[in-house]
Amino acid sequence: MTPPRLSLVIPCYRERLALPDLVRRCAALTQAADCEVILVENGSGDGSADLLTRLRAPHPRVRAVMLAENAGYGGGILAGLRAARGAILGWTHADGQTDPADALRALPLLETAPTAFVKGRRAGRPLRDLAFTAGMSALELALLGVPMWDINAQPTLFPRGFYAGWTDPPQDFSLDLFAFVAARRQARPILRLPVQFPPRASGEGNHDTLAGRLRTSRRTATYSVLLRRRL
Secondary structure (H helix, E strand, O other), X not given: OOOOOEEEEEEEOOOHHHHHHHHHHHHHHHHHOOEEEEEEEEOOOOOHHHHHHHHHOOOOOEEEEEEOOOOHHHHHHHHHHHHOOOOEEEEOOOOOOOOOOHHHHHHHHHHHOOOOEEEEEEEOOOHHHHHHHHHHHHHHHHHHOOOOOOOOOOOEEEEHHHHXXXXXXXXXXXXXXXXXXXXXXXXXXXXXXXXXXXXXXXXOOOOOOHHHHHHHXXXXXXXXXXXXXXX
16 A cells, blocks of 8 residues: 555544544545544553444554553554654544544645644633643743743644654653654744644543643653753
8 A cells, every 4th residue: 555645643542432433534534635544542441442443444544553551642642653654744632622634734734844843723722721831831941941832732743754853752741742842953843723622522631630730740841851951
């Protein structure tokens, strides 16, 4: 099979209820563009693996990577990237808050700027979420000296050569930060795509509660200190 133009990785952890609609959307994306979607079943242990196998069977460009144990958000994405064949690589989320079709809207940005790093930029978010994002952006600027905003927005797209140069990327939610900082450090054009971010339809997320957000923030801040020492 000829390698596709785009490989989009979507890590899935306990997303069983979301899988039917997710696979349907991914199949539509592969029919509308020169694209493959790699769904990474991240050791959910809830029957998602069997369901995913059945759902994707009719769709050859909706591929699956099955992990026996949860490798973490970043670990799941990295497993998908290792299996990807496209000239453009990227990822998004499985929870219904991010539309896989946003990756198709982002592709023209890389056509006009082939070395760019492309990320979504969430529109219409509640004030409390904007305040949280502003706080994290200020923290990362203080720790790393790199201006960034809405670091965890999706989709994330970039040329394969950018990924090929990565060294020791993190296995957790810091992967978005790692990639953003690497793009800034390489002076790549940072292009943003406005996207909608509706409420989560199903599944589990680390950012669904204040406690979850604070845990993720602490881990990200700790990783930022380590990353600063490496730069």
